[in-house]
Amino acid sequence: MKISKKDALTWFEFFSILPEDEEVMPKQQEIIYATFAQIEAAIDHRNEMLLSEIRGLKTLENRTIFVGNESKFPKGCRSCLLGTGLSAIRKTNKCNLECKFCYHYGELDD
DSSP, X not given: OOOOHHHHHHHHHHHHXXXXXXXXXXXXXXXXXXXXXXXXXXXXXXXXXXXXXXTTEEESTTSXXXXXXXXXXXXXXXXHHHSOHHHHHHHOSOOOTTOTTSTTTTGGGO
């Protein structure tokens, strides 16, 4: 189901004033999901366009994107991205737990 931007805005304004404990009806849920799907598709398209403008962009088996020399991609990071978390420790003893590019960045604070 596709709806116009104007209709989507109207519906979201309507949903925003509904009491929190009031259930939305199945047809309304369908409208919500359709709108979210349209938003997600637009964002994905915009991201693809932006990524296509980056010269030399590479992917590591579709797990992450980067630019630069592939041979300099850290073995620990490669192992962490492509294997289990512990495989990075077995591969190298130089895993930087504070690496800002790591998916687990910030977990040390917990």
